[in-house]
Amino acid sequence: MKITGVDAVPFALPIRRRFRWNGLDQELGEFVLIRIGTDEGFVGYGEATPLATWGDEHGRHGGETLDTVVSIAEKILSRHLRGQDPTAISAIVEQMDSLVIGHTYAKCAVEMALHDLWGKSLGTPVYKLLGGAVRPGVVVAHMVGLMDVGEAVAEAEAACADGIRALQIKGGQDADRDIELVRDLRRRLPAHVRLRLDANQGYRHVKTALRVARELEDCRIDYIEQPVAGLADMRQVTGAAKMPIIADESCWSPRDALDLVGMQGADAISIYLAKAGGFQKAGHVAAIAEAAGLPCDINGSIESAIGNAANLAFALSSRPVSIPAVIPVSAPAGCHPCRIGGHYFEDDIVTRPFGFADGALLPLEGPGLGIEIDEDKVRKYAL
Ligand SMILES: [Mg+2]
Structure with missing residues (x-):
């Protein structure tokens, strides 16, 4: 060929x-x-x-x-x-x-x-070429974007009503707003719903990040994602915070993953296929994380069906990728299984919706990426 x-x-x-x-x-x-x-x-x-x-x-x-x-x-x-x-x-x-x-x-x-x-x-299917599935499905973390507290609560509650079991809550611009929102969500949402706060490097100072971590200690949040910029500050937050810290912007390439492990800059790694440059190098990041005992998620920039199919194949087949994934549920217009959960676009370029059950994306069994x-x-x- x-x-x-x-x-x-x-x-x-x-x-x-x-x-x-x-x-x-x-x-x-x-x-x-x-x-x-x-x-x-x-x-x-x-x-x-x-x-x-x-x-x-x-x-x-x-x-x-x-x-x-x-x-x-x-x-x-x-x-x-x-x-x-x-x-x-x-x-x-x-x-x-x-x-x-x-x-x-x-x-x-x-x-x-x-x-x-x-x-x-x-x-x-690609997930079989990558070694086969190590999990029956990939739990979807629904992204709750930056918005005021009332709107964010409504979006989160609607996503959970669709069966979503994990939320990635965007923050980083206003520490007090983030603390109020996460505390409010923990009170309102069912106890099994997993929460992660993603600051996208926004807290600027280590002490601000540590104040947020301290104020949320009793909220059972899985991770604070990239609270500050740069490995040196990430290391300080990771060393001092009681809750785990996951690196996103600080880890792109396998080399970044090595530096992060060497510096003890995070407790977990957020992998994107695109940050690393594809399946192969994302696999190298995952291998470094696995060797260091760090769990990973597969994450991205809210892809269309093609990228989502690739992310799903990687998450299904990669052992350390055990953290709920911010992967949209792709579906053509009128076929989306959810009103809000994993639902970012009103249409997509595939002929069929992705399989989604109990808050998780199911394997695509067609050849290649498994989509038409x-x-x-x-x-x-x-x-
Ligand atoms: Mg992130």
Whole structure:
């Protein structure tokens, strides 16, 4: 099998509501679809969800946009991919790194499409190629964006009414608001609902983060996510807080994971396929975390169905990924299983909804990523 072409299609999905988190100043719901064709008729799909202003604390990572992903994929990577065996994934990953430094979202989207092709050519789901499922489903953490306390409580309660068992609560801009909201949610929500507070580096000072941690000690929260920026401050918070701290912005690459483990900068790691640059390198981050005894989640930037299928395959098959995952439940218009829970977009580019039961996403059993792309929808939503 040989690659015949790579094309990139930016598209946007209609959002259910506005979503915000600390540092996010653009609308969610814009993506780049990567489509890789082959001489055997198989077509592989990948996705990038770049956010121009989302990155790590010192600007070392991030800053990709729809335009940079399209440009890197079509102008730099495409001509090197043409004629190659798409299942030679390790070699292609190495080539991509030799062609251009960084641009992990673009590289991840291509590598995702290669995995889709590998699975389709064998008639096997990607999660089985990655070692098979180590859990029957992936518990979904519904993201409650930055909004006032009343609105956030209503969103959280509605998500839990849909069967959601875990919430990722965005905060970081106002410590007092975050403390009030989390305490309120703990009082109102059923006792089994797992809570995580994601500050997106927003607390600025270690002492502010430690005050939030102290005030929430009796709220049984699973984690505070990335309370401050930078490994040195993360280390101080992790060392002093009673509750576990999970790193997101501080851990992109396998090298970051090594530094984080060496510095004892967190108690857990939030993995994105795109931060690492694809399944392979995300697997290396997971391996480092596992060796150090740190649990992980799989997280992202609220992807469309392609990215969600990839995240689901990774979370199903990766042993340390035991923390509820912020993966949307993808569904075409009119078919969403939930009113609010895991429901971020009013439509998606797949023909069928993802399986969702008891607050968890179920394996996609089709070959490759396990989804069927609705090309009419891709045309409809293309930018
Ligand atoms: Mg985060």
